[in-house]
Structures are given as C-alpha cells and as structure tokens.
Amino acid sequence: MSVRDHIQFYLGDQYCQVSGFAPETTVLDWLREERHRTGTKEGCNEGDCGACTILVVRMQDNKLQWKAVNACIQFLWMLDGAQIFTVEDLRDPTGALHPVQLAMVDQHGSQCGFCTPGFVMSMVAYYKSPSASTDEGAINDALAGNLCRCTGYAPIVKAMKQALATKSDHFDQKEQTIKNRLEKFLPRSACKISAPAGTVSLPATAEELASIYQDNPDATLVAGATDVGLWVTKRLNSLPHIISIGSVESLKALHETDDELWIGAGVTYSRAHSAIATILPDAGEVIRRIGSTQVRNAGTVCGNIGNGSPIGDGPPLFIAAEATLILRKGQVTRSLPIEDYFIAYGKQDRHPGEFIEALVIPKPDKNLLYRAYKISKRFDQDISALLGVFAMTCNSDGLVTHIRIAFGGMAATPKRAYATENAILGKPWNEATLEDARDAIQTDFTPLSDMRSSEWYRRQVAANLLTRFFAETATPTTVETRLAGWKDKAYV
Known part of the structure; x- marks a missing residue:
C-alpha cells in the first residue's frame, strides 16, 4: 500500500505540498508564519470570536461545498485534499472588491x-x-x-x-477549475506525516483506521478538532501521535431508512442538522445553538459524544431518542445504547483501540412528544448550564406509556432521570403526576456549583423544565412557553 508523506491542497491558486510539520500545527499559525497571510487574525484562539475564519471548499455530491471554519483550532493536516481561501483571495483578477x-x-x-x-x-x-x-x-x-x-x-x-x-462573483467563473483541482486529489490515499515532534496518520479507509488505532491505542483520535484544538491552544499540550477520523470518506456516510438515521463518525453537525431536525425538530433547534457555524462545520456529531463531556449538548438529545452507538475495534463491531457509553467523569465504555464508527437514531413514533431545552447565559455560542430532554408517549386514556428524560450538566456524565421517569410512567399526565415528578428529580441528580450556575439553580431549573414540558404537552395545551423565532420555529 502506497502511503504519502505529505498533505496537498490549494491555497488560493497555489498548489501546496507540505510535510515534516508538528502534529499540532494549526492552520492559523501556518498561514501567518509560513505564508504571511496576516489577514487571518488571532483573537480568542479558541474558536469563539471568528477573527481567524477562512473558507474550506470540498466536493460533496459533485457540488462544491463552501464552509467557513476557525483556522485557530483547525490542524494543518486537516486541509489535505481541500481548496482553501483567505481574505487575500477575495478580489477578482482585475483587483475589484468582492x-x-x-x-x-x-x-x-x-x-x-x-x-x-x-x-x-x-x-x-x-x-x-x-x-x-x-x-x-x-x-x-x-x-x-x-x-x-x-x-x-x-x-x-x-x-x-x-x-x-x-x-x-468571480469564483463562479472558477467553479470548474476548482472542481478539477479537487478531483485530482481523489480518491484520497493514506498519508503519514512524520516529524521530530510526532506523527500524524491519515488513513483513507475504515479498515486502515481500525488497524492503525488497534496498534496505537494511546494515539489521539481527532475528527473535527473543535475540542482537541483547545488542548493545544489553551493547555499547550503536545500530541505525539494523532490519528485522523475525518480523512476516512466512508465514515462521512449519512443515510436513513424507514426505521432509522445512520450518522457516520465523520459527519459534521452542519451536515447532520437537517436530517436530525426532520425527525426530531427540537433536537434541530438545540443543534442550531451548538457552537457557531464555523464550529458546526468542523465538529462532528460522534466526536461530541466520544469526548464524554458532561455538558455536551448532543448526548442528552440522543439518549432521550434511544439512539445506539456502533463501536469498532479492528474488524469487530458492537452496538451500545448511548446512555451506557458514559460510565463516570472522564471514563467511557470504549476499549483501548476501539472507536465510535456511527450513531444510529431510531425514527420516533408519530405520537412521541419530544422536547429539548437548552439553558445558557447567552443564546448563541454558549456552553449549557444544563440541558433537559423529554420524550413521552401517552395512550388514548391519557396514561403515560413511554417516558425517557435525559439531562446534561446535572451530573458527572449525561444521565437519565430514572426516578423521575418512574414517577411518571403508567400515570395520568396531570398536575398530581407532575408534582411527584418534580420531587423525584431532586433525587436523580447531585449537581455541582461552577462558573455556569449553582447547584440550587440547576436543581430548580431542572424541576421547572418538567413544568415547562407539562405546559407544552398536557391536554388541553393553553400555555405558550416559547418566543417566536426564525421562520416561525420556536426558540428554546
């Protein structure tokens, strides 16, 4: 098998072939220090301010996809096979402004x-x-x-x-040229960048990824780098061996059947957003508030799960929806209910050398009442103080026949509220049941006080979200809990 020792991409109209760089080299540093493209600014250096935004263009379904990303938390090797534009490329050949x-x-x-x-x-x-x-x-x-x-x-x-x-704009006239450039990079072959500071492995297939990671279980898996990038820019960590998930095209599969939605490990939140929102509209509204456009263009759905954060917004959405993870080690795969993946803070049910291959979301019953509420200090670009997700079905007599409640930010892991569920299941969905559930939720969690909120606030809001869910789903529904939002969708 031929393995390249360099990455290749286009920066504007210039073909770039780069090798021998440190694994944690960021696109921002390379642009400014090696190419002197100082229009790309360093502001926060953590993907929040957008001053470092660049354009990354790739082919998808034979069409050019233009995506804004944060250069500060993108690693250089992630540019392999792409067309890149910075602000210096925007004038047309005559010098006219875009x-x-x-x-x-x-x-x-x-x-x-x-x-x-x-x-x-x-x-x-x-x-x-x-x-x-x-x-x-x-x-x-x-x-x-x-x-x-x-x-x-x-x-x-x-x-x-x-x-x-x-x-x-003048890029319209260059569309075929850009397509031709990108097609020359296909199919992408495996790549290994070696430098004194460490190694980057860019497998081209899932089989190659499985083999490399099984042989190197201590390596750092990276998909979108929206989290790992901060390890470098804020903690100043060194990453001696990185293995890329995003270089594997087969892991970017996003498809659905009559029964389920399959989201590969390399699928970004931007790409999955519409498909998820179609079957779970409230999940779509929360995803619209995960990070920013730049973050969602790079960050993956499975990566958000894989890092095991207790305040990641994705896991509670998918726990309530009864999603399943597909994990792979070598040639062996196994399925795992997503709530079982989270064992304790910083500990997940993932064996050495094993990685998440996909997330599978079952399509909900037409009668499922699914609601998700993100609580944060800012509407946009803020980490949740807590996130509550409720999924319930009632029969014709008004008795609750199915209930799943999941929270983020209330424990050391994303967690179901089992005592609360037991207080609701089989009961009529009325105010008496609601009061029992509000009492029960206080026994489900022992939240911490931190910079985002206090223990008291989290407990109070968790109970209040139960009340909000009741107000939106009890019959008859008479209380409007949401502000009118973009295109008549509800803000959460």
Missing part, C-alpha cells in the same frame, strides 16, 4: 477593522450557500460565530443584504 467587501464599505460595516476579515469570510461562505437569503434570522445564524467588539452588527447585516442582491 461583492461582500464592497457592501461592507458601502454600509460602513467596519469600525476598528480587526474582526472585519473574519466577518467577510463568514459572509462569503453564506453568500456562496444555495440557501442564502436576506432573512435577518438566517443572517444572524450565519454570523453568530463572529464577534465585533465595536458593536457594529447592524451595518454588517445591512451589508450582507446588499451583497445578496447581486449573487454573482
């Missing part, structure tokens, strides 16, 4: 200017999206990952609307 740049000038969208390149790159990514519209809610969602310290958001939104009035 429609987004011109609109930012016309609408006075730049004040101090530090955040402007990142905003412009996110705006261009949205501009290139087939679904882009002038709806302010959609624009706000697209730009939620970019922060302006000068509070200049209103003119930036106006600039986005102006740019969309002329949906044509």
Whole structure:
C-alpha cells in the first residue's frame, strides 16, 4: 500500500505540498508564519470570536461545498485534499472588491477593522450557500460565530443584504477549475506525516483506521478538532501521535431508512442538522445553538459524544431518542445504547483501540412528544448550564406509556432521570403526576456549583423544565412557553 508523506491542497491558486510539520500545527499559525497571510487574525484562539475564519471548499455530491471554519483550532493536516481561501483571495483578477467587501464599505460595516476579515469570510461562505437569503434570522445564524467588539452588527447585516442582491462573483467563473483541482486529489490515499515532534496518520479507509488505532491505542483520535484544538491552544499540550477520523470518506456516510438515521463518525453537525431536525425538530433547534457555524462545520456529531463531556449538548438529545452507538475495534463491531457509553467523569465504555464508527437514531413514533431545552447565559455560542430532554408517549386514556428524560450538566456524565421517569410512567399526565415528578428529580441528580450556575439553580431549573414540558404537552395545551423565532420555529 502506497502511503504519502505529505498533505496537498490549494491555497488560493497555489498548489501546496507540505510535510515534516508538528502534529499540532494549526492552520492559523501556518498561514501567518509560513505564508504571511496576516489577514487571518488571532483573537480568542479558541474558536469563539471568528477573527481567524477562512473558507474550506470540498466536493460533496459533485457540488462544491463552501464552509467557513476557525483556522485557530483547525490542524494543518486537516486541509489535505481541500481548496482553501483567505481574505487575500477575495478580489477578482482585475483587483475589484468582492461583492461582500464592497457592501461592507458601502454600509460602513467596519469600525476598528480587526474582526472585519473574519466577518467577510463568514459572509462569503453564506453568500456562496444555495440557501442564502436576506432573512435577518438566517443572517444572524450565519454570523453568530463572529464577534465585533465595536458593536457594529447592524451595518454588517445591512451589508450582507446588499451583497445578496447581486449573487454573482468571480469564483463562479472558477467553479470548474476548482472542481478539477479537487478531483485530482481523489480518491484520497493514506498519508503519514512524520516529524521530530510526532506523527500524524491519515488513513483513507475504515479498515486502515481500525488497524492503525488497534496498534496505537494511546494515539489521539481527532475528527473535527473543535475540542482537541483547545488542548493545544489553551493547555499547550503536545500530541505525539494523532490519528485522523475525518480523512476516512466512508465514515462521512449519512443515510436513513424507514426505521432509522445512520450518522457516520465523520459527519459534521452542519451536515447532520437537517436530517436530525426532520425527525426530531427540537433536537434541530438545540443543534442550531451548538457552537457557531464555523464550529458546526468542523465538529462532528460522534466526536461530541466520544469526548464524554458532561455538558455536551448532543448526548442528552440522543439518549432521550434511544439512539445506539456502533463501536469498532479492528474488524469487530458492537452496538451500545448511548446512555451506557458514559460510565463516570472522564471514563467511557470504549476499549483501548476501539472507536465510535456511527450513531444510529431510531425514527420516533408519530405520537412521541419530544422536547429539548437548552439553558445558557447567552443564546448563541454558549456552553449549557444544563440541558433537559423529554420524550413521552401517552395512550388514548391519557396514561403515560413511554417516558425517557435525559439531562446534561446535572451530573458527572449525561444521565437519565430514572426516578423521575418512574414517577411518571403508567400515570395520568396531570398536575398530581407532575408534582411527584418534580420531587423525584431532586433525587436523580447531585449537581455541582461552577462558573455556569449553582447547584440550587440547576436543581430548580431542572424541576421547572418538567413544568415547562407539562405546559407544552398536557391536554388541553393553553400555555405558550416559547418566543417566536426564525421562520416561525420556536426558540428554546
């Protein structure tokens, strides 16, 4: 088997072949220090401010997919096989500004200017999206990952609307050229980057991944790097051996049958969002608030589960939905109910050399009442203080025949509220049952006090979310608990 010793990609119109770099080299550092592309700024260095936003273009279903990502927490090797653009690439060959740049000038969208390149790159990514519209809610969602310290958001939104009035740019004329470039990289072969600081393994198939990880169980598995990237930029960790999940095309499979939705380990939240929201609308609303557009474009659904965080938003959504994990070690696979994956803080039911291959979500019964509520200090780009998810079915007599309740942020792991479920199951869904459930939930969890909220707050809000669920699902429903949101969807 031929294994490359270099990664390859296009930066603007320049073909790049790079080898011999440290595993934890970030795209931001490489762009600024090696290519002197200083338009890409370092702000927070943790994927929050968006000043480092670049465009990554790849092929999907024979179409170009333009994605905004945070260069600060993307590793250099993740560019393999891609087309990259920075703010320096936006002018056309005559030197004319891109429609987004011109609109930012016309609408006075730049004040101090530090955040402007990142905003412009996110705006261009949205501009290139087939679904882009002038709806302010959609624009706000697209730009939620970019922060302006000068509070200049209103003119930036106006600039986005102006740019969309002329949906044509010089990249349209380069579309076939870009496709030809990317097709030359296919099919991607296995790659191994060796340097004095460590090794990066980029397997091309699931079989190669399984074999490499089984032989190197102490290596760090990386999919989207939205979490691992912070180990480097904030903790200053060294990663002597990284194994890539994102380089395996077969793990990017996303498909559904009449009974279930299959999400491969390499599927990002952006790509899975619509499919999940179709079967579980409230889960879709929570996913819309996970990180930012840039984070969701890189972070994977299974990676959010795999790191075992007690405050990850994905696990409670999928625990309540009775999802199953497919784990693989070598050639052996096993399925595991997702709630059984989390054993204790920092400990998961994953053997050395074993990795998550997929998440399988069963399609819900048409009568299932599924609600998810994310509680955080900010609406956008904030880690949950707690997240409550409820899934319930009642029979024609009003008795609860099925109930699953899962919380994040209430324990050392994402956890089901078993005592609360027992207080509800088989009972009529009425106020008396609700009161019993509110009492029971206090025995299900022993939450901590931390920077996001106190123990008392978490206990009180968890019980209050039960009340909110009751208000939304009891018959007759007379209480409106939600604010009107974008495209008449409910905010959570």
